[in-house]
Amino acid sequence: CPRPADARGSQPTMSDAAMEAKELIPSSEQPQAQEKPDAAAEKTKRKPSADDEIALTATAPDAPKVIGTDSDEEDLPAYDDLKIATIGNVDSGKSTLVGVLTKAILDDGRGSARSRVFNFAHEQANGRTSSIAQEIMGFRDDGKQVTFDHQRQAGSVSVAARKQQWTQVVAQSSKVVTFIDLCGHEKYLKTTIFGLTGLYPDYAMIVVNANAGFQRMTREHLGIALALKVPVFFVVTKIDIAPDNVFTENMHSLCRLLKSNAVKLQPLIVRTMADAEQGAQQVSTHQACPIFCVSNVTGDGLDPLRCFMASVASRTVSSGVFNRRSAPVEFQIDGIYQVPGVGIVVAGTIMAGTVTPNMTLMLGPDKSGHFKPVLVRSIHTKRTPVEQAVAGQGAAFALRSLVKKDTLKRSTFRKGMVMVAPELSPKAVREFEAEVVILHHATTIKVKYQAVIHCGVIRQSAQVREIRVPLLRAGDKGIIRFRFVNYGEYIKLGQTLLFREGRTKGLGTVVLLDPPPMPGDRPTGEPGKV
Numbered sequence: 001c002p003r004p005a006d007a008r009g010s011q012p013t014m015s016d017a018a019m020e021a022k023e024l025i026p027s028s029e030q031p032q033a034q035e036k037p038d039a040a041a042e043k044t045k046r047k048p049s050a051d052d053e054i055a056l057t058a059t060a061p062d063a064p065k066v067i068g069t070d071s072d073e074e075d076l077p078a079y080d081d082l083k084i085a086t087i088g089n090v091d092s093g094k095s096t097l098v099g100v101l102t103k104a105i106l107d108d109g110r111g112s113a114r115s116r117v118f119n120f121a122h123e124q125a126n127g128r129t130s131s132i133a134q135e136i137m138g139f140r141d142d143g144k145q146v147t148f149d150h151q152r153q154a155g156s157v158s159v160a161a162r163k164q165q166w167t168q169v170v171a172q173s174s175k176v177v178t179f180i181d182l183c184g185h186e187k188y189l190k191t192t193i194f195g196l197t198g199l200y201p202d203y204a205m206i207v208v209n210a211n212a213g214f215q216r217m218t219r220e221h222l223g224i225a226l227a228l229k230v231p232v233f234f235v236v237t238k239i240d241i242a243p244d245n246v247f248t249e250n251m252h253s254l255c256r257l258l259k260s261n262a263v264k265l266q267p268l269i270v271r272t273m274a275d276a277e278q279g280a281q282q283v284s285t286h287q288a289c290p291i292f293c294v295s296n297v298t299g300d301g302l303d304p305l306r307c308f309m310a311s312v313a314s315r316t317v318s319s320g321v322f323n324r325r326s327a328p329v330e331f332q333i334d335g336i337y338q339v340p341g342v343g344i345v346v347a348g349t350i351m352a353g354t355v356t357p358n359m360t361l362m363l364g365p366d367k368s369g370h371f372k373p374v375l376v377r378s379i380h381t382k383r384t385p386v387e388q389a390v391a392g393q394g395a396a397f398a399l400r401s402l403v404k405k406d407t408l409k410r411s412t413f414r415k416g417m418v419m420v421a422p423e424l425s426p427k428a429v430r431e432f433e434a435e436v437v438i439l440h441h442a443t444t445i446k447v448k449y450q451a452v453i454h455c456g457v458i459r460q461s462a463q464v465r466e467i468r469v470p471l472l473r474a475g476d477k478g479i480i481r482f483r484f485v486n487y488g489e490y491i492k493l494g495q496t497l498l499f500r501e502g503r504t505k506g507l508g509t510v511v512l513l514d515p516p517p518m519p520g521d522r523p524t525g526e527p528g529k530v
Contacts, residue, residue, distance in 0.1 A: 081393060082177045082314045085196055085230070087221040088207035090184035093237040093296060095129050097207060098179045100296045101306065102135040104147040107296040117181055130188050132195045133181040136166060136382060138173025143310045146172045166383040176382065177309050178394070179205075186217055190452070190459065193498060196224055198334050198457040199394075200322075200349055202315040203283065204232045210242035210293070213250035214257060220503060223439065226263070227507045228496060231283050231315075233290040235305065240295040251291075258289050265289040276304040280311035284318070316392040323352030325390045328421035329361060331397075332457045336413045339398075344408040346419070347396040348457070353421060355379060355395065356388045360402065361419040362426055366412070369428035369488040373402040374419065416458040418490045428488025429513050431465065434497060436508030437477045444471040445480075451505060453482065455497035461485040462499070465518065480508070481515060 086094045099113030100106060107113040111127055118124050119131045138146035146169050170176060180199055182192045196204070204225040208214060225232050234254065239247060251269075258265045268279050268288040279290030290308065294301035316322060323330070335347035355361075357378055364371030377398040379389050389395035397419075401408050420426045438445060449464045466481035495510045 080175050080314060081316070082175065082203075082309075082312065083180060083199065083201045083394075084177060084309075085180045085182055085199070085201035085204045085225075086207060087182050087192060087196070087204055087218075087225070088184055089209065089212070089215040089217045089221075090128060090186075092184060092207045092209040092212070092218070094184060094207045095133070095181050096296050097235060097237060097294070098133075098135050098181050100302065101309070102137045102179060104145060106299050109297050113296060128185055129181060129183045130185075130191070131183075132191060132199070135179045135181065136169055137177050137179070137309065138169040139175045139177070139310045140172065141174045143307070145306060145310075163383045170382045170384050175310065178382075184217060189217075189220070189500075189503070190454075192221065193224060193454050193500070194334075194457070194459055196228060196230070197454045197496075197498060198332065198349075200319075201230060202319070203312065204230045206232055206234050208234055208236050208250070208254065210236050210238045210247050210250060213246075214254055222263075224498065227439075227498065229319075231286060232265075233279065233283055233308075234292070236291065236293045237296060239293050239300065240298050251293075254291065263289075267291055269293070270301075270304050270308070273304055273307045276307040277311050280308050280313070284313060284315060321351070322392045325354045327352040327391070328424050329353030329355055329359070329419070330421070330424070331355065331361070331395075331419040333413065333417050333419065334457050335396075336410055337396075338410055342398050343400070344410070344412075345396050345398050346413070347394070349394050350389055350391050352391050354388055354390045355397070360422065362422050362424075363399070363419050364417060364426065365428035365488055365490055366417075367414065367487050369430075371420075371426050372406070373422070374408070375400045375402055414487075416456075416460060416487075416489050418457075420490070426490055429491050430488040431481065431483045431515060432491060432510055433479055433481050433512035433515055434508040435477070435479050435511050436472075436499075436506050438472050438474050438506045440474045440503075441472075441505050444473055445505075446471050450485070451499040451501045453484070453497055453499050455489075455491055455495055455510070458489045458491065460487070460489065479511065 086098055088094055095114035095117045096107050096111065099116045103113065103116050105113060111124075114127070115124055117133050117135055118129065119133050123130055140146060148165065148168060180195055180201055182195045183189070184192075195201075204221075206218060206222060206225070208218060222232065236251070236254070242250075255267045257263060258267045265286065266288045268275065268282070269291045270276050270279055270293075276290070279288060282288040283290055292301055292305045292308070294305060296302075330351040330353060331348055332351060333346045333348040337345045337347070339345050355376060357376055359376045360373055361376060362371040363374045366372070377400055379386050380396045381389055381393055386395075399408055418426070445464065445467070447464055447467060450461055451464075453460055453462045462482040462484050464480055465483050468479045469476075472478050472480075491510055491513065493510055493513060496507065497510065498507045499505055
């Protein structure tokens with residue numbers, strides 16, 4: 001890839017830092033002071049710039065690590081599985097890049113590679129991802145990718161063929177990289193946030209169109225990744241059709257953004273295999289942000305990117321998100337399927353413990369806030385049957401209800417449900433307090449303000465019942481008491497949450513569950529309700 005050398009040859013200067021304010025947030029989204037007679041002092045406050053907004057993500061309240069105090073790594077997940085979320089603006093080539101990498105093919109410029117990744121026919125028709133798709137690529141001990149001839153066959157891939165490919169890749173690989181292909185269009189932002197918060201990726205691969213540059217939704221996705229403390233790296237696509245002057249200008253803008261006070265990352269433009277290995281060592285500690293320049297049609301720059309994938313380490317242990325394998329089981333559900341001949345199958349991520357067949361777990365909370373016992377009949381990981389699944393892995397379980405005259409159906413489940421060990425005595429939480437920071441908001445946040453809460457697999461509207469200060473504006477921090485609008489949820493202290501109203505408005509950490517009732521509240525005696 002010869003172009004990165006030109007881009008690196010003229011690095012941006014510090015005098016360009018003033019441009020980031022317009023690059024990060026459109027002017028229409030900038031916070032504005034509210035005209036109120038009793039808030040004259042608020043008018044004198046400086047409006048937060050775009051740099052301030054992204055920089056706030058780095059100073060957000062840190063969630064305490066879940067792993068615990070002692071560091072017995074033998075008891076931690078040892079499964080070598082790397083999860084990478086693919087994000088970026090619409091039409092940047094995310095699905096095409098995933099198809100090219102996982103199938104070891106080149107694109108024809110008309111969408112042949114992305115057709116191997118899409119889940120639905122309407123995605124194939126309009127070329128836009130509207131659901132979460134997952135694909136895997138495997139590496140042997142020598143770092144070579146596991147490939148098969150039938151992967152290169154033209155046309156879309158059937159479910160049976162995809163299952164066979166996954167099984168073969170897992171069987172012959174010492175390292176498996178799972179790509180989580182997320183949506184780029186603003187219409188599907190909630191699905192993208194769900195993928196970042198509920199699937200717990202190790203890294204975020206931000207794809208940028210070399211012709212269009214760093215666009216608004218890409219800025220939104222970058223802010224979310226920084227808020228969740230997910231290390232990022234960039235892949236600039238379509239370099240074969242980008243004019244030289246446009247490509248150089250967009251590379252300069254990207255480097256300026258990464259060096260700015262908002263992001264504070266050192267760009268590393270990857271040209272060689274040595275650069276890729278250096279980036280793999282430094283990306284997890286935020287010492288550098290690798291930038292790859294590729295073409296999915298000609299294949300330029302793909303070899304260093306594959307070398308990076310083979311070298312970068314999993315963050316299952318270091319992220320502090322997952323608990324020990326010996327801890328009581330906690331499993332977050334992100335997918336429900338009705339499989340003919342099998343029955344209900346749930347998919348998700350194991351947050352703690354080890355799951356084996358014939359294990360009894362508590363499923364809930366349902367709409368009334370209750371949990372009921374279910375039996376795990378069989379287990380699959382990466383579409384392969386296994387005898388156990390441990391914390392940090394994604395898995396699918398075939399379930400059977402242990403309640404008499406109760407049959408599990410798709411209607412039994414809703415978003416935010418979990419399966420936990422009976423000894424945890426789980427209960428639904430309707431109200432909680434969180435320490436939050438407001439990233440951007442046009443006016444003010446007061447009591448009775450409603451937003452959508454994203455916390456793990458939870459996605460539900462919540463209302464502000466109490467704020468420790470009179471109001472909150474963009475850039476402010478405070479403790480807010482939230483109440484879920486519809487049902488109680490299973491949440492834990494220290495969990496990170498995002499809340500949005502359209503675009504992302506703020507993030508925070510859960511600091512108190514079931515706070516004391518407020519004046520006028522009447523207890524109902526039902527779990528999760530007040």
